[in-house]
Amino acid sequence: MRFSANLGFLWNDLPLPEAIRQAKAAGFDAVECHWPYNTPAEDVARALADTGLTMLGLNTRRGDAGENGLLALPDRVQDARAAIDEAIAYAVKIKTPSVHVMAGNTSGDEAHKTYLENLRYACLKARPHQITILIEPLNPYDAPGYFLKCAKQAEAIIRELNLPELRLMFDVYHQQITGGDICCNFKKLLPLIGHVQIASVPERSRPDTGEINYRFILSYMRDLGWQRPVGAEYRPTGTTEDSLGWLKPYQNEL
Known part of the structure; x- marks a missing residue:
């Protein structure tokens, strides 16, 4: 099994180019990030070229405090589309194949309509570059009020x-x-899935702790044909380096 280091959580105390290099040194097969926009794309592209890693994905901006994304906010359509344009342009510069477009904290029929219209816009903008647009349901404990609530x-x-x-x-x-019901839902949704991420539950820490048996889950995904890198999007309880004891066994045994 191959794994991608999510640099929103791993080595997030370092400048993004250095975090990419640290992920390579640790043995990750790819990287992904949240919001890279404060780092010049040229610097990120150079680190990716130096390491041979691919940045699998990045997020659209979260907007103002409390918004957690823009795409479903009826009064923020212009800003949502500017965020989409920005994310796709950055992804093109660093050869990133996916953009996660964040919906925001809202609800209701008008939000649903706005979200669909902005998703259509995002897909049309992504099409010439062969970029995938990702949407991600967020749980109500970490993201109360988020528009996209479940699979x-x-x-x-x-x-x-x-x-x-x-x-x-x-x-x-x-x-x-x-x-x-992870396995049944993964099997049902597999034709629609563009990326997979993992972390322990409930702590959102390294994947070999907590209530989920990832050796079973990841083997199940592999047996169904999942071959792309799985995103390690977890919060280390200490340093990132101290949290990586799971990586080599999972790469070699799954």
């Missing part, structure tokens, strides 16, 4: 829009908290 809602939106660029971010941590 069932995300599935309905993806099927309604029926756009080839639009895919689901299957984050096992969020899925366990919001709906559980």
Whole structure:
């Protein structure tokens, strides 16, 4: 099994180019990040070229305090589309194949309509660059009030829009908290999934702790045909280096 270091949580005390180099030295197969926009894309591209790693994904901006994304906010359409344009332009510069577009804290029919319209816009903007647009349900404990609440809602939106660029971010941590039944849901949703992320539950720490048996889950995903790197999006309880004891065994045994 191959793994991607999520640099929003791992080595997040370092400048992004240095974090990329640390991920390579630690043995990760790829990297991903949250919001890279304070770092010149040229510096990130150089670190990726130096290490041979791919930046698998990045996020659109979260907006103002308390918004947690913009795409579903009816009064922020112009800003949401500017954030989409910015993310895709940055992704093109560093050859990133996916952009996670953040919905924001809102609800209701108007928010749903706005979200769909902005997702259509994002997919059309991504299409010439062969970039995948990802949507990710977030659990109500970490993200209270977030528009996209569960995999069932995300599935309905993806099927309604029926756009080839639009895919689901299957984050096992969020899925366990919001709906559980990880294996059955993964199997059902596999044709719609664009990326997988993992962390322990409930602590959101290294994946070999907590209530989820990731050796079983990841073997199950592999046996169903998942071959792309899995994102390690967890919070180390100490230093990142001290949290990496799981990595080599998972790479070699799964």
